[in-house]
Amino acid sequence: MSFSDIPVPVGPVYEGERIRAKQMYVELGGPKVEKHFELVRVKQPKEIKDGQVTIHGPDLKDMKEGERYPIGILVEVAGEQLEEDLEAVFERRVHEFCNFVNGIMHLNQRYTNWMRLSKTAYEKGFNSLELLGQVLIRLYKAELPIIKQAQVTFYTDPKDIEEPYEMAMQIYDKRDERARTIHDEDVDMFYGCVLCQSFAPTHACCITPDRTSLCGSINWFDARAAAKVDPKGPIYEVPPKECKDKLAGEYTGVNEMIKKRSLGEIDRIFLYSGMEFPHTSCGCFEAIDFYIPEVNGHGIVDRNFDGVAINGLPFSAMANQTGGGKQMPGFNGVSIQYIVSPKYQQYDGGIETIVWMPKAVKDRVGDFLPQDLVPKIATEEEVQDLAQLKEWLQEKNHPIVETWAEMLEEEEEEEYEYEEEGAMVPMGTVGMTIPGVGGAGGFKIILKNCKVHAEAIIIKKIEPKGKRKK
Ligand code: SF4
Ligand code: ZN
Numbered sequence: 001m002s003f004s005d006i007p008v009p010v011g012p013v014y015e016g017e018r019i020r021a022k023q024m025y026v027e028l029g030g031p032k033v034e035k036h037f038e039l040v041r042v043k044q045p046k047e048i049k050d051g052q053v054t055i056h057g058p059d060l061k062d063m064k065e066g067e068r069y070p071i072g073i074l075v076e077v078a079g080e081q082l083e084e085d086l087e088a089v090f091e092r093r094v095h096e097f098c099n100f101v102n103g104i105m106h107l108n109q110r111y112t113n114w115m116r117l118s119k120t121a122y123e124k125g126f127n128s129l130e131l132l133g134q135v136l137i138r139l140y141k142a143e144l145p146i147i148k149q150a151q152v153t154f155y156t157d158p159k160d161i162e163e164p165y166e167m168a169m170q171i172y173d174k175r176d177e178r179a180r181t182i183h184d185e186d187v188d189m190f191y192g193c194v195l196c197q198s199f200a201p202t203h204a205c206c207i208t209p210d211r212t213s214l215c216g217s218i219n220w221f222d223a224r225a226a227a228k229v230d231p232k233g234p235i236y237e238v239p240p241k242e243c244k245d246k247l248a249g250e251y252t253g254v255n256e257m258i259k260k261r262s263l264g265e266i267d268r269i270f271l272y273s274g275m276e277f278p279h280t281s282c283g284c285f286e287a288i289d290f291y292i293p294e295v296n297g298h299g300i301v302d303r304n305f306d307g308v309a310i311n312g313l314p315f316s317a318m319a320n321q322t323g324g325g326k327q328m329p330g331f332n333g334v335s336i337q338y339i340v341s342p343k344y345q346q347y348d349g350g351i352e353t354i355v356w357m358p359k360a361v362k363d364r365v366g367d368f369l370p371q372d373l374v375p376k377i378a379t380e381e382e383v384q385d386l387a388q389l390k391e392w393l394q395e396k397n398h399p400i401v402e403t404w405a406e407m408l409e410e411e412e413e414e415e416y417e418y419e420e421e422g423a424m425v426p427m428g429t430v431g432m433t434i435p436g437v438g439g440a441g442g443f444k445i446i447l448k449n450c451k452v453h454a455e456a457i458i459i460k461k462i463e464p465k466g467k468r469k470k
Helices: 084-099 119-123 129-143 162-179 220-229 252-261 315-322 359-368 386-396 399-419
Strands: 024-029 037-042 053-056 072-078 104-107 114-118 149-155 190-193 205-207 235-238 243-245 287-292 297-302 331-334 354-356 423-434 443-454
Touching: 024 119, 037 084, 037 162, 053 129, 072 084, 072 129, 072 162, 084 104, 084 129, 084 220, 114 119, 129 149, 149 162, 162 220, 190 220, 190 252, 205 252, 220 235, 235 252, 287 315, 297 315, 297 359, 315 331, 354 386, 386 399
Parallel strands: 037 072, 053 149, 297 354
Antiparallel strands: 024 114, 072 149, 104 114, 190 205, 190 235, 287 297, 287 331, 423 443
């Protein structure tokens, strides 16, 4: 495969490239553009003109420097062994293949896709989507040899994109609907994915019927189809083996998988918890489940939300805390689809601990959540700060309010115990961990050879205390 006719270099080495606003020639899609998508469809060979690239709307050279445009990327493929179940997995590769191009940055997937073209690439002659289409077609056929023919269509005009955008949304819905029909206990195989290791080397997804991949683009059916056609590829089988804890979703097979794939960094995962041994998060999660200590509940913020979440942080700040392949109790990358699973973070108390989410997310998932809970979940339209949230939760009698009395009792008991024991405490060398927001990370203070005299030591637990429902 040669890219000698492409004016910029192409290869996996460019995958981590970042293009900042001042370096960009144009932006395609992203949170400030209304309609954008990327979709792969499996077709009959006769429906495809192999190698054809079509552009509906302005091409790169017709675009104004510094502006934003819609982007629809429709990749159609054919091959004897192809089946519809493979579409989502092929689609996820758009991200990787676009990032191979030196001068293109691609983020996210489905209808949150977001691209930037650098000024340098444009100046070198990368001035047409025809070039990107050719790169995609060649990479698809070379990296996935079961694809025999491919054609690519781009949509950059706000009018022209409407119809294909609606079609894409319907297809995503259909995939998600199917994923809701089965649950973890119905299957004897889970799947893993390491496609994001180029960005987050210790991250591997475990994809189960209830826990759709956090990028939202690969469900259990998709992963099964991918592992079948390419068992040695980035998506592979994970035999769950022994279930050590049903509520937490701890399986020996999943623990073994993450230990091997994270090169020993992580050796334990609770599939249904964001608070203890949470699933790692790379960077492309659709949403973040975050703990709100002030109300002992959880919020959900998605990447399309451009305001400040109820804890005072925008999505981007929380994403930095969450991502990178770490286990970060209190901040957990999740897919929108996982929110509607009956096992959603059940170890932490499940969906009933959710107190806040953006209106747009509530509109999307509301129909699939317990109907008595939905009106009790606040959004940015009803409350603006934690004081208002507390009031709202009390007023609506949100189930989380029941946990507050218990929380206060626990705190009082802790204070009482230690106040009784005013004493000279020989401390020697002592390490104290000061947790960061959400009770994770933070820093450690080491006191060497010290003696501390105190009338009283008041220790208040501030680590996250998700109330569990057994
Ligand atoms: Fe694969 Fe997970 Fe990355 Fe999605 S988020 S591409 S499932 S590793
Ligand atoms: Zn990722």
